[in-house]
Amino acid sequence: NAGVTQTPKFQVLKTGQSMTLQCAQDMNHNSMYWYRQDPGMGLRLIYYSASEGTTDKGEVPNGYNVSRLNKREFSLRLESAAPSQTSVYFCASSDLQGTGLYFGPGTRLTVT
């Protein structure tokens, strides 16, 4: 099993460009999440999907959209990238609520 996979691993965007970060999990987990990690601020929840067909805002949703494509896949879209969105983005999945998250390797995004 690959666990949680993310593409791309690295990306550089110019301000105003758009892109979609892809995430897939093969653990048959119901819930999936997108976090961003910035120095000194820990991991902050952007959006989550409790189950297939549902999505909800987390702590820092502005500037992002998500799509739960099916049970396996959860994508994060930046419609008009801003320098403040320079960060490392992690996708995660979980089976039961509150039992722990399984993270992907991350996407390192730089917006110039």
Added chain:
Amino acid sequence: TQLLEQSPQFLSIQEGENLTVYCNSSSVFSSLQWYRQEPGEGPVLLVTVVTGGEVKKLKRLTFQFGDARKDSSLHITAAQPGDTGLYLCAGAGTGGFKTIFGAGTRLFVKA
């Protein structure tokens, strides 16, 4: 707004020493998790504690959940260089989906 505060932020010790990392909040959590993250990788789940007062052991690592379910500690006995990394605590509230993270404790164990 729920917050988790970790201390210390940074710890540099010699191989063989013991250490404790603390995770504190004014909020009650339904569960608390500990993760370890190495540079360039995603966090890896070490343990989940769900019952107030619960103690879990993972080899040389001991995790404790406070009686009131507002705080937790991670104790490492006889630290080794392989323990070097960023340790993150995370709390899940009622409903469990909005797991929040502390800023982390960066541990460096010198050989």
